Amino acid sequence: MPRWFTALFWTSIALAAVVVGLSTWDAFTARPPEPDPALKRTVKIVRDQWGVPHISGKTDADVAYGIAIAQAQDDFRDLEESLAAVRGRAGAISGEDGAKFDFVGHLLDANAVAEKGYASLSPATRALVEAYAQGLNDYARKNAREVRLQGLFPVTGRDIVAGFALRSPFFFGLDRPLSALLDDRLPPRDAGPADERGSNAFAVAGRRSADGTTRLILNSHQPWEGAVAWWEMVVHSDAGWDFAGVNFTGAPFGLMGHNKVLGWTNTVNRPDLIDVYKLVLDDSGKRYRLDGQWRDLEQRRVWLRVKYGPLVLPIPRTVYRSVHGPVIKNALGAFAIRFAGIGEVGQVEHYYRLNKARDFADWQAIMATQGVPATNFIYADAKGHIGMFHNALFPARAPGFDWRGVLPGDTSKALWTAYLPWSANPHVIDPAAGWVANANNTPFLSTAPANELKRSDFSEDMGIETQITNRAMRYQARFAQLGNQQISREQLLSIKYDKGYDRAGWAGRWWDEVLALDTKGRPDLQKAQALIRQWDFTLDCQGAADTLVALAFAQHARFAYLQKPVPNARAGLEDAVAGLTRHFGRLDPPLGDFQRLRRGKVDLPLCGGPDALRAMIGDISADGRRVGNNGDGYIMLVEWTAAGQVKSESVHHFGAAATRPQSPHYNDQSPLFAAERFKPVTFPAKPAG
Known part of the structure; x- marks a missing residue:
């Protein structure tokens, strides 16, 4: 919250x-509501x-x-x-x-x-x-x-x-x-x-x-x-x-x-269609500066x-707005947001x-x-x-601004009004x-x-x-x-x-990182590495390594898609090994046994994986399966x-x-x-x- x-x-x-x-x-x-007989x-x-x-x-x-x-x-x-x-x-x-x-x-x-x-x-x-x-x-x-x-x-x-x-x-x-x-x-x-x-x-x-x-x-x-x-x-x-x-x-x-x-x-x-502006407020916090003039910051009390x-409890909140768009005040200041299609x-x-x-x-x-x-x-x-x-x-943005960063809110030169x-x-x-x-x-x-x-x-x-x-x-x-x-x-x-992964993409980088891990003193991780070394870069429910890979690189797939720094491969591998050992007693259960479609009394195997063309994303259930x-x-x-x-x-x-x-x-x-x-x-x- x-x-x-x-x-x-x-x-x-x-x-x-x-x-x-x-x-x-x-x-x-x-x-x-009562029906309208005319309609x-x-x-x-x-x-x-x-x-x-x-x-x-x-x-x-x-x-x-x-x-x-x-x-x-x-x-x-x-x-x-x-x-x-x-x-x-x-x-x-x-x-x-x-x-x-x-x-x-x-x-x-x-x-x-x-x-x-x-x-x-x-x-x-x-x-x-x-x-x-x-x-x-x-x-x-x-x-x-x-x-x-x-x-x-x-x-x-x-x-x-x-x-x-x-x-x-x-x-x-x-x-x-x-x-x-x-x-x-x-x-x-x-x-x-x-x-x-x-x-x-x-x-x-x-x-x-x-x-x-x-x-x-x-x-x-x-x-x-x-x-x-x-x-x-x-x-x-x-x-x-x-x-x-x-x-x-x-x-x-x-x-x-x-x-x-x-x-x-x-x-x-995911083009860049959202711009954030840092506003300059006066001492009262009720006005913002634009082109050298002070303007009233719109505010409205909502419940x-x-x-x-x-019970249903009413909680008060104030919402703000500038000529740029909706405004959020936080510990860093006041920020206006403008986005494509606003209004x-x-x-x-x-x-x-x-x-x-x-x-x-x-x-x-x-x-x-x-x-x-x-x-x-x-x-x-x-x-x-x-x-x-x-x-x-x-x-239709004016040149000369860092449109990926926070923009100055006190000049209309950064305020686009057309497309x-x-x-x-x-x-x-x-x-x-x-x-x-x-x-x-x-x-x-x-x-x-x-x-x-x-x-x-x-x-x-x-x-x-x-x-x-x-x-x-x-x-x-x-x-x-x-x-x-x-x-x-x-x-x-x-x-x-298609259920494959390109060797030149994030999956290949993950594979290289896993196989380069120092696993001395960890025979369970060494066994996992040996299994992953055999992986054919598909999650088609045919390979012995499919389940281990699907579980171990899930966070890598997610962060790569979100264009965020990917997490450490070792942690994902350790979690995958621990989970498979606990729930299956082995590192190589068939992918169809691990990845399931569940709805009512239906419980079916699913092939594919995250960021595959046969994309499968899910949460781990109490029995260790990905649903x-x-x-x-x-x-x-x-x-x-x-x-x-x-x-x-x-x-x-x-x-x-x-x-x-x-x-x-x-x-x-x-x-x-x-x-x-x-x-x-x-x-x-x-x-x-």
Whole structure:
């Protein structure tokens, strides 16, 4: 818990006798929402044999209403928690952890951003988010026993938009400077995620495929549970919305997938899109200096309602804001944060329009509106076009500043107010090699070397990432092995499921360090070294050293991905040897016995490992097994034949019923996922009747 939170909590405890009335407010306020008889929806939800909802409606808004109903049926728990965070009431459900989200929501002023930007959305988009909110309200009214936080409903379209404003900047690393500043530390100089999350994406043009088929693989790595776990759907409206793919709780449309003529997937990128400014305050601490003039520091008192046992205690907190953006005061001074897309809600419009894009030109025109502040887009379509787009809202920064460090907050010369056009972003379109890919790596490693972009063509002030993951090195090597031959479906899937590690990358450096360790007097470590010396640099569940390696280099993989100094290899080796000896009585148990997929009564072996293209990340359970919870999750293969006909297959790591253990679809796809197989996607959905 941050120090500021601890202090305020105990202050509130001292006032508990005064605020008992407030503490019970969340449990006894507003009644469940009443339906609006004027809002009738023509929608039908039909689930396939895997429980995936096929949602059809007369209008797009009808479909959005159905998405809300189906999503609530599968995962009302995470929906409610997401909405509570938007409303500043997550602490009333989740205690201290939820209160942190509430504080950030107040700091970013997400609700005010949504309110201000709502009118800028098209009438069709506003109708969509309002219908989605209506679906959530109707579900909550009809299923009142599931509602944990009374007074949360009814929600509005503005709440849905605020959810995007709140969540978006964390996908390109806002949590890192925020966490540092709240802990009285300077922010890191590098951009990127705060934890080990990744994605893979591949597209192969029909002219390079053995059968003339254009293929797109969606393989975005997200946590396997929670508000940002993938949820699958297929939709149809009589107004021309046909889409198959996935979204997160709180989204009234697909975030990645395909329609009849085109599709895309995303991988998280990490360009430098966040700037931190050191403010100069006057003696009162209430004004800051800018261009020689003193300005009032905006401040607002907020209350974080935090659940402790049966009580919900109000904890006061002050949030500050300057012209730069939200401000955090700590032991080092006052720091303002400015990030790409600050104060904007265009991504709601952007994603909705992408769902209905008609061709490559239309799709690119939508992308050029720059509604999505950051994330790579990998594209393919029925005409055989492919592309890798390093999408980001790059600030138009003035030269002469250290944009990676803390910036001076007293001069407007360092305060950017505009962005570079989308055409300035790195992108590779229809390369001669006939393929593009990304695995959270620099955009200058997106296709065959002869077709790559040049780093020197882009300004250093853009802060374009230089990261090269093991996954990127592996797909480069695997495609290179194919030479100029046509790429078959099986070969592409073999690359996607690759479990190897590049000898020239961090895994090779770890291997060298382990084998160089002085293990005199430690026969157990000497035995481990001998086993690791035999390792073939794959975690395919075939080698005797696979489990020992997967366990021993896990922290190396994590720190390499986060671009942090890697930990000492000896400690990881010692911990791995001790754990395997304690739980297995040997150093060479099969990897499939150690690495498991567990969900309800399902308990299955998993191959692969951290930062492999078959990425497996998890936590060690009480019985010494690593249980998967991140990495490879939802996967979709989209194919357009030479004649332009589309079909797709997909697999989810668990199933459609995200938080419904009683449902047969709680874990029915897990055997397919563990076996690296797919299920068919029935597309398009049938019209509502």
